[in-house]
Amino acid sequence: MPNLQALFLQIGVILLVARIIGLLFKKIRQPQVVGEMVAGILLGPSLLGWAFPEISATLFPAASLGYLYALSQVGLILFMFLVGLSLNPKELRGHGQVAVLTSHASIMMPFCMGAVLALFLYPRLSDDAVSFTNFALFMGSAMSITAFPVLARILTERNLLHSKIGTLAVTCAAVDDVTGWCILAFVVTMIRASHGYHSIWLNLGGAIVYVLCMLFGVRRLLAWFDRSFRQVGRLTDDALAFMVLLALGSALITELLGIHLLFGAFLMGAIMPKSSDFIRHATHRLESVTVLVLLPLFFAFSGLRTSIGVVKGSGMWLYALAVIAVAIAGKLGGSTIAARLAGMHWREAASLGILMNTRGLMELVILNIGLDIGVISHALFSIMVIMALVTTLATTPLLAWVCPDRMLREQPLEISVESELERSCSMVQPAS
Amino acid sequence: MVKKLVLAYSFLVGLPLLVVLGTLQAGRRLAGPPAISGDWTVNDPAAWSICAKTAAATPALFSISQSGADLEIALNDRDRTIIAGRLEGSRFSTRGSSAESIVRMEGNVAGSRGRRSLVGWVSFSGGAPCGLTLVRAQ
Numbered sequence: 001m002p003n004l005q006a007l008f009l010q011i012g013v014i015l016l017v018a019r020i021i022g023l024l025f026k027k028i029r030q031p032q033v034v035g036e037m038v039a040g041i042l043l044g045p046s047l048l049g050w051a052f053p054e055i056s057a058t059l060f061p062a063a064s065l066g067y068l069y070a071l072s073q074v075g076l077i078l079f080m081f082l083v084g085l086s087l088n089p090k091e092l093r094g095h096g097q098v099a100v101l102t103s104h105a106s107i108m109m110p111f112c113m114g115a116v117l118a119l120f121l122y123p124r125l126s127d128d129a130v131s132f133t134n135f136a137l138f139m140g141s142a143m144s145i146t147a148f149p150v151l152a153r154i155l156t157e158r159n160l161l162h163s164k165i166g167t168l169a170v171t172c173a174a175v176d177d178v179t180g181w182c183i184l185a186f187v188v189t190m191i192r193a194s195h196g197y198h199s200i201w202l203n204l205g206g207a208i209v210y211v212l213c214m215l216f217g218v219r220r221l222l223a224w225f226d227r228s229f230r231q232v233g234r235l236t237d238d239a240l241a242f243m244v245l246l247a248l249g250s251a252l253i254t255e256l257l258g259i260h261l262l263f264g265a266f267l268m269g270a271i272m273p274k275s276s277d278f279i280r281h282a283t284h285r286l287e288s289v290t291v292l293v294l295l296p297l298f299f300a301f302s303g304l305r306t307s308i309g310v311v312k313g314s315g316m317w318l319y320a321l322a323v324i325a326v327a328i329a330g331k332l333g334g335s336t337i338a339a340r341l342a343g344m345h346w347r348e349a350a351s352l353g354i355l356m357n358t359r360g361l362m363e364l365v366i367l368n369i370g371l372d373i374g375v376i377s378h379a380l381f382s383i384m385v386i387m388a389l390v391t392t393l394a395t396t397p398l399l400a401w402v403c404p405d406r407m408l409r410e411q412p413l414e415i416s417v418e419s420e421l422e423r424s425c426s427m428v429q430p431a432s
Numbered sequence: 433m434v435k436k437l438v439l440a441y442s443f444l445v446g447l448p449l450l451v452v453l454g455t456l457q458a459g460r461r462l463a464g465p466p467a468i469s470g471d472w473t474v475n476d477p478a479a480w481s482i483c484a485k486t487a488a489a490t491p492a493l494f495s496i497s498q499s500g501a502d503l504e505i506a507l508n509d510r511d512r513t514i515i516a517g518r519l520e521g522s523r524f525s526t527r528g529s530s531a532e533s534i535v536r537m538e539g540n541v542a543g544s545r546g547r548r549s550l551v552g553w554v555s556f557s558g559g560a561p562c563g564l565t566l567v568r569a570q
Contacts, residue, residue, distance in 0.1 A: 101437060105444035112448030115455045122462055125500040128545060129467035132459035140452065310499065334444065341440035379499030 018296035040303030075294020084269020103175035109334025114143030147360030226273035363388035469498035
């Protein structure tokens, strides 16, 4: 039997600290979700465990963390389902040369630089239980991700959603998300197969068959949700329960196929009907508990695994600086140069690059996967968490510095996808 | 404009892709430090009990955390001593102290992956070093 008193106390403390730090961050014009991420780290060995080890050991005894982990995974599955739900394939096409070039470059440039950095980090922060290929592919994936939900949140809070830059940034982030998760699914499959958990061909074949079945079979059946919604005028409890069941079922199948729970949840969300009202209702019903209660548990669990104290000595901080520099140069630099070459002005191009450099909680999700499957060490995990925080925290001040809101809003919107973007960006906003 | 975009695409997408492929090829020659993280125990508990006397617990458990070449070893002795050190190739060298004892441990990683053992010596509070062989704890 779980120790319910300990679990409830943990949840209470996590929610309280997450709300307080989140609100403090909001006061300094940072997204609340970034504050919640920081709260998770403060509750871990980086602060609480370091300053008050007895309190930390009493509050988060190792034996009780399994329940916290399980709850955080449920939250993450629902969150990834919501992220998939908010993605609309229509946004991914017909957005002109700037979006195509920038989105592809914003994946490939950081991926390439992450892989090259792996040459330096592998002998220093990894070991021979992980092959260089898997390590490099993971580093590339982790460097190339953009936090679509946090980006949408920043743009909404600054009223930039309909600006040219905002539109482009959300489009590119959506492309990045889909591509990034596909690459990561491949990497996780390779790594798990190399550990001998499953056969590589069974994994890859199974994954391809599953995705094809979902795209061309299950997707059509899911139109029932939209029809039911239109008939009744609301999303019934039965429909909602069935939807959650499908997300959990899909997560379970991808886990059994050797990919990861989260890919199944994301895929199920991505193939759900995309009519605006349906998405709005479904998101509204699901996101409150997910975002307000379960996600902070994930942040806390990530924080308990993050130990800034591990990053000690000039050598470790040099690695951390190298990771941060490569992450920024690859994502911000790559996106900026691509947008500039596609015809944008320097200031606009730099703004787009800054927005694309937002990694936020999607980076945390990926890093936790990496730590779970053993491709990164605790030290590298902590370094990458620092990088995720730095790149996300830098977005708002850098954007205000390079291109004030007034100038961004004055840019003409050349891409006619406003309504779709408005719909998608009102979804999946972690913490309001 | 189209020509410029094709060039830009080749430079920003095609070239990095080639670099990734080259990097993966080049990295195949790299060898990471031997993986020894996890729980280890002595293969001869009788010899260990004489060696450790009151300083360490029996059966001994060495919990190793590894980040590349950096090691941190937690002992299950009374003081939960933690010793830190490094791997240089297959050779490890660690040192740490608790309220009661100074612990030093040195040795080599022997065997191939999956069948590794740690062969070396340990000393408590400057006492005579005693040889030990650690194997993976079940």
